[in-house]
Amino acid sequence: MVGAELGFAAKQLGSPISTLGVTGPPGAGKSSLINALISELLPSYPRIGVLMVDPSSPVSGGAVLGDRVRMAAHSPNRNVFIRSLAARGHLGGVTRATRSVIELLAAAGMDLVIVETVGTGQSEVEVAELTDVKLMVCAPGMGDEMQAIKAGILEVADLLVVNKSDLPDADRTANFLKGMLMHRGHQEKRAAMKVSTVRREGLAELAGAIQSRLADARDGARGLGNRTDEPRNRFARDTADLLAALLRESSDPRIEEIMHKHLSGEVSRRDAACEVLRLLARKTDWLDGVDASGTGLT
Amino acid sequence: MHDTKPRPRVLLTKSFIDSHDRAIETIALALRDAAMEVVLIDYEQPEDVVTVALQEDVDVIGISFMSGGQVETTQKIFAELQRRDVADLPVVVGGIIRPFDEPPLREAGVKNIFRGGAPLSEVVATFETLSRTYRGLA
Numbered sequence: 001m002v003g004a005e006l007g008f009a010a011k012q013l014g015s016p017i018s019t020l021g022v023t024g025p026p027g028a029g030k031s032s033l034i035n036a037l038i039s040e041l042l043p044s045y046p047r048i049g050v051l052m053v054d055p056s057s058p059v060s061g062g063a064v065l066g067d068r069v070r071m072a073a074h075s076p077n078r079n080v081f082i083r084s085l086a087a088r089g090h091l092g093g094v095t096r097a098t099r100s101v102i103e104l105l106a107a108a109g110m111d112l113v114i115v116e117t118v119g120t121g122q123s124e125v126e127v128a129e130l131t132d133v134k135l136m137v138c139a140p141g142m143g144d145e146m147q148a149i150k151a152g153i154l155e156v157a158d159l160l161v162v163n164k165s166d167l168p169d170a171d172r173t174a175n176f177l178k179g180m181l182m183h184r185g186h187q188e189k190r191a192a193m194k195v196s197t198v199r200r201e202g203l204a205e206l207a208g209a210i211q212s213r214l215a216d217a218r219d220g221a222r223g224l225g226n227r228t229d230e231p232r233n234r235f236a237r238d239t240a241d242l243l244a245a246l247l248r249e250s251s252d253p254r255i256e257e258i259m260h261k262h263l264s265g266e267v268s269r270r271d272a273a274c275e276v277l278r279l280l281a282r283k284t285d286w287l288d289g290v291d292a293s294g295t296g297l298t
Numbered sequence: 299m300h301d302t303k304p305r306p307r308v309l310l311t312k313s314f315i316d317s318h319d320r321a322i323e324t325i326a327l328a329l330r331d332a333a334m335e336v337v338l339i340d341y342e343q344p345e346d347v348v349t350v351a352l353q354e355d356v357d358v359i360g361i362s363f364m365s366g367g368q369v370e371t372t373q374k375i376f377a378e379l380q381r382r383d384v385a386d387l388p389v390v391v392g393g394i395i396r397p398f399d400e401p402p403l404r405e406a407g408v409k410n411i412f413r414g415g416a417p418l419s420e421v422v423a424t425f426e427t428l429s430r431t432y433r434g435l436a
């Protein structure tokens with residue numbers, strides 16, 4: 001498998017790379033903001049890679065990858081590599097392949113990779129495991145204090161950005177976010193900032209804040225330290241993906257039997273799952289012939 | 299939904315000064331519904347189309363023309379394809395293609411021309427075939 005060999009080769013190079021995650025609800029202006037940030041960050045990071053994830057259709061599996069439309073100005077620049085990725089059914093805001101692609105871009109000599117997630121709701125936090133510094137982009141009028149103190153994406157973001165600050169309500173939204181941060185006291189390292197990509201306001205300040213946090217991440221001075229669980233989480237997800245592929249494709253009569261017992265209401269969902277795991281634990285040859293291509297594991 | 303099959307990956311593009319986006323969006327949706335991954339851009343220079351096609355690893359390029367530049371732009375894109383060593387990447391054009399545009403477009407190497415009223419099923423089938431051929435699956 002070419003993909004697997006390439007992946008190992010890229011990993012062995014182990015080039016250091018800075019990573020920036022950009023997430024937020026659809027239409028908050030993530031792509032436009034990245035377009036503006038590329039110009040601000042290029043002087044410090046001479047080669048920038050951008051990965052943009054858009055959703056795949058749950059009906060056909062196809063996708064319209066339209067984030068690049070906002071970045072036409074950077075198309076001729078050979079120091080900016082932009083690639084659109086379809087989520088292909090993976091939830092969490094990124095794709096299964098995202099980590100491998102970041103490793104490839106590092107091996108290709110990029111200095112910074114920006115990952116734009118699909119338009120997210122409240123809990124798509126997977127990008128936090130992949131990137132050093134996280135930007136949460138929201139548009140004015142996203143909600144009140146109650147939304148601001150809920151658990152989820154706001155907790156894992158390093159910088160909370162209110163985009164479109166030229167629109168009314170931007171101050172109110174920024175103040176809700178600042179109020180939320182104030183609950184945390186003096187230890188709080190996160191910041192809420194206002195920018196307008198249309199008026200090109202606040203971009204230099206935001207770029208500065210991103211750079212200082214990327215530098216901190218590089219020195220290991222991370223306040224939240226929320227990447228410590230990452231290898232284990234990834235390992236668990238990869239294993240679960242492989243197991244799911246096996247069970248979907250399996251024609252083993254014993255697995256069929258357990259499934260039918262569950263469908264007829266004889267055993268609960270949890271008991272059926274446990275029984276399958278016990279069955280697999282006794283089988284030693286169960287991975288033979290599993291088509292793992294669907295899991296993105298190569 | 300699992301990506302066990304390679305899906306056609308195509309690039310649809312029009313000039314950034316051409317604001318007629320109804321046609322290109324109609325085609326994008328039809329291809330999406332046919333399980334393809336469609337990258338959309340508005341190019342500033344014809345050469346940019348090839349840069350993006352390479353970065354995105356697409357199998358087909360579709361160019362929409364609703365105002366001018368049909369022949370000139372297409373020729374520039376083919377020249378750049380040649381220069382970047384991907385002369386076999388298939389290109390189709392659509393939109394307002396006048397009768398006298400057709401011979402030079404064909405000569406440049408355009409695989410297909412879709413004018414207003416072309417059945418979507420035909421458009422989808424063409425992209426599918428071109429993608430499979432380019433990937434060596436057909």
